[in-house]
Amino acid sequence: MGRNDEQSGSRKGALRENQAETVREPREDSDRLDELIGHTLRERRTALSLTLSELSESSGVSNAMLSRIETGQVSPSLSTLVRITRVLGLSLSELFLDYESPEGGALHVEAGQGLEVVRTGTSRGHTYHLLSYERGPKQSFEAFLVSMDDESEVFPRFKHPGVEFLYMIRGEMQYRHGQNLYHVKPGDALTFDGTVMHGPETLLRIPIRFISIIEYASGEEAE
Template sequence: MTKRAEQHKGDAPPVAGEAPDHSMSIEHFIGKVVRENRTNQGLTIAELAEQSGLSRSMVSKIENGQVSTSLESMVSLSRALGISMSTLFRNFEGQEGNAQHVKAGKGMEVVRRGTTRGHTYHLLAYDQGPAKLFEPFLITMDDESEIFPTFEHPGTEFIYMLQGKIEYRHGNRSYLLQPGDAFTFRGSVPHGPERLIKLPIRFITIIMYGHAVGSES
């Protein structure tokens, strides 16, 4: 093993959750990803070099961003690490951030079947493209005379109570939900509000789909 490889054999992986360096070059970014995956798998530079067919010196230089990695070398490293090529570049273009910020009260108001009075849905994240992975809503109820439909949909639904008190039915059981309560259930089982006990009622609900809605999977 070369002296340089020996020096880097015991290097600790980057601290999880550390802020990204927005000035990081593509060479240093790929090197960081390779090192993180190698150390997470408990591999030494020598072991990764052997499995990828690259020299130990080359693996060390790649991890430290000292060379422009060829496509052939990246394919060899990704196969040796058991990761996809896309993983090597994941988040590089998005280092500046690609978050969606919906200000208070600015969620898109939507109408769902059978909820035309005293029952407001505000969609808290949107523009997810044609294939949706999740849908978060802020729901407000303030009309105790409203008659609620029964809902059924794919995926899992999560409810977090913010205000008020409600009896919520899932299948053949009813649950009393109060502020601070969390409630998770399968969306394919018939469900919905059964009785409004204390108004107004406000809760966050997130529908998480098992696969992207609108996709072929």
């Protein structure tokens, strides 16, 4: 084979590689992988304070191709990734660390948007806002923001399955659990057995705000 034929073959090979990197499949797992690779490479390059031009010069991958890779627009070939990761000091395995991790789906309740719920015996000036709960037919926990603004209110006693954790945010109160009274101030926390009668006894300083988290043991039902 002559020199011109070799050069022509090299150009065709490079062209085929470039085409392989720019052809997109329908959006599916491969696209998520491309986006993940691009994000990881961009974060590493930024952490090293490298510009695209500097990375291009060191890796031999064009600026335009690097930009498309970082934005997840192409599926880079293995040889291209090797050249880039070598400059960035990354191993190929590091590019795929998070690929199999669960997609996630946190329950986000914005400030003031918790669902207001009614509990037996509560009245005006005593509100519960549901902040978090476990999706599904059975609840393993519930979290509430409790607000109390009426110091003359007579408070009910509660009794429920599970363990309750209370964290005081604002105000002061006496809180009863069974035969014991606790003076609870901002920053204080109480943890107690929910099957024992409990509830606010006296509001010492209003307004009062506290977080209440109830954890139910397996098989117990939230009331």
